[in-house]
Amino acid sequence: MARGSQPVEIVEYDPAWPRRFAEERDRIAAALGPAALVIEHIGSTAVDGLPAKPVIDIMVGVSDIERSGQAVAALIELGYDYAPEFESDIPERRYFYKGIPHTHHVHMVEQTSDFFDRHLAFRDHLRAHPEAAAEYSRLKRELAARFRHDRDAYTEGKRRFVETIVEAALHPGAADRYPPR
Numbered sequence: 001m002a003r004g005s006q007p008v009e010i011v012e013y014d015p016a017w018p019r020r021f022a023e024e025r026d027r028i029a030a031a032l033g034p035a036a037l038v039i040e041h042i043g044s045t046a047v048d049g050l051p052a053k054p055v056i057d058i059m060v061g062v063s064d065i066e067r068s069g070q071a072v073a074a075l076i077e078l079g080y081d082y083a084p085e086f087e088s089d090i091p092e093r094r095y096f097y098k099g100i101p102h103t104h105h106v107h108m109v110e111q112t113s114d115f116f117d118r119h120l121a122f123r124d125h126l127r128a129h130p131e132a133a134a135e136y137s138r139l140k141r142e143l144a145a146r147f148r149h150d151r152d153a154y155t156e157g158k159r160r161f162v163e164t165i166v167e168a169a170l171h172p173g174a175a176d177r178y179p180p181r
Helices: 017-035 069-077 113-130 130-146 149-168
Strands: 038-042 056-062 093-098 104-110
Touching: 017 056, 017 069, 017 130, 038 104, 038 113, 056 113, 069 093, 069 104, 093 113, 113 149, 130 149
Parallel strands: 056 104
Antiparallel strands: 038 056, 093 104
């Protein structure tokens, strides 16, 4: 079951999400060894109190995505499904999911990539700015209600907000506050 075929469901924050991430991080770190330079919890489940789709998003930073074959094989061995069809949209990422319905997503990227920096900037900004997290929560709930069976439309509906937050996080002082919708 590919990512786009599951309905969009937003649930209340679960305090078990950080523990679930830590357990999976440790499994991934053991399987990948030194190939994984860093393993980060990203996405809404990484922001305390933020409602989210109940899927743990994990970002694995590697030194060279083009030499990640052994890491890909190791994640498959851990029970992840590799979804290379999503590389056409983001060629610098290797994408994996686990579970039906999905319980975890892994995004393997180079630690020096824009993808890596932007995802951490977004997460860290929401953690540090509760008003932005609250606005994001409202937007996600509204979009999930409207686009429950259209994940692409749900994601597109968040795009402007996410991009504005990332730019504010990467360029402090460029915007005084998070964007209105």
